Amino acid sequence: VTSTSTDGTAPAGLALSGRPVYLAPLDVHDVLAILAEDVPGTAILGGGTVVMPRLSTGAERPARLLDLAAAPGLAEVTTADRTSTLGATVTYATLLERPVHRLLTQVARGITGGPQIRNQGTIGGSLCYANPASDLPTALTALGARVTLERPGARRTVSVADFVLGPYQTALAPGEILTAVEIPADDARYGYVKLKHGQSSWPIVVAAARISRAAPPDTITVTLGAAVARPVSIEVHLDGELGASLTPSQATAVAEIVRAASDDWWADELATARYRRRVAGILAARAIDDALGKERSA
Amino acid sequence: MSPEVTTTTINGRPVAFTAPAATPLVDVLRDELGLTGTHVGCRNGDCGACTVLIDGRPFKSCLVPAGRVRQCHVRTIEGIGAEGELTAVQQAFWDANAFQCGFCLAGTLLCATAALDHDPNATAEDLADAQAGNLCRCGGYRKILEASLAAPAH
Secondary structure, rough: OOOOOOOOOOOOHHHHHOEEEOOOOOOOOHHHHHHOOOOOOOEEEOOOOHHHHHHHHHHOOOEEEHHHHOOOHOOOOEEEEOOOEEEEOOOOHHHOOOOOOHHHHHHHHOEEEHHHHHHHHEHHHHHOOOOOOOOHHHHHHHHOOEEEEEEOOOOEEEEHHEEEEEEOOOOOOOOOEEHHHHHEOOEEEEEEEEEEEOOOOOEEEEEEEEEEOOOOOOOOEEOOOOOOOOOOOEEEEEOOOOOOOOOOHHHHHHHHHOOOOOOOOOOOOOHHHHHHHHHHHHHHHHHHHHHHOOOOOE | OOOOOOHHHHHOOEEEEEOOOOHHHHHHHHHHHHOOOOOOOOOOOOOOEEEEEEOOEEEOOOOOOOHHHHHOOOEOOOOEEEOOOOHHHHHHHHHOOOOOOOOHHHHHHHHHHHHHHHOOOOHHHHHHHOOOOOOOOOOHHHHHHHHHHHHHHH
């Protein structure tokens, strides 16, 4: 869970130690009560993999650090009424140890940063950071997941697709935190692939594919991350039957549909917009092939 | 105002430190407790040189606020094995020349140790995955994997 904004100036009181005051409330009520104090410069720590480096470099100098890790109620995994609810501080390791959806298991196994980051990085943190190249915003958009946002005395639910507004931008209001993610059960087949050229690199493009079983069967939706500024879902209609993998002409058609879906591709230090547009088409076809290779999604 | 004291267990011993709780754990280990086997590489969670085990799981200690390890069991590279007595993983690393400059060793050794503690029958794929969060600038990955695979035989 990324920080609330700070104005970049060192608040009074910080000079004593050079470190923010550390708050680690034990339950969600206390977290919300601290937020209700409305103290400027309160950074929120989910796993810490994003905020802690920003403290180390001085990019962020909050007066207070509100650590969600001590509140076990935010790390729970529950399933009821065909919906799994994951607390904001559920880690990638928990997604592997208590699988709720095959796509999330696949994503968690493949994140960048190894077991150390799987043990620390959180589902809520990834969503609130909203790095275009991050796996979970795209995977959770593909799954039709929803997030619960809370502030003192108020709670609302929005889809992940509506939560991620753009690069590093979310629908979180001031004083509001993400507390949970809801994932509906779904018998569709899912696939997931990403392109990166170094083990420790952020991905250049990530792609999730969903192939429906229910009516109408074999409807394909591809959700791309880091291709454009926020996760984008594209319906792909293909001629001919779907086999165990796409035919060469189907793969070409997928690539063409995807490349025509936007004229505003994402660019950063890893790749140009032109490169991303080109590989997005290929990644989409590979994601569909990955889904076609799976018999059942759980 | 007297500094707040955080209590934890490090390498099996109860420890109290006074560094602010928001301090990265690696700085408390090195600067206040003198455990300099935990290295500082990138401070960005990329390199793994600051890896420690918290309740048996590997973490990058540049990313962990020190206050978070209250009442936890932290194991650093100094806490592996005993004086003059190598663990099976240490012996395997020694035999395979699985370190050169040694800068990444806290990460590579502790991640191999944690993976083998979790599953003594870990496959080559599991043991490679265990190292996915560590950078070895000497390029010694093959030796690290050879050592990890040979460790259970010791």
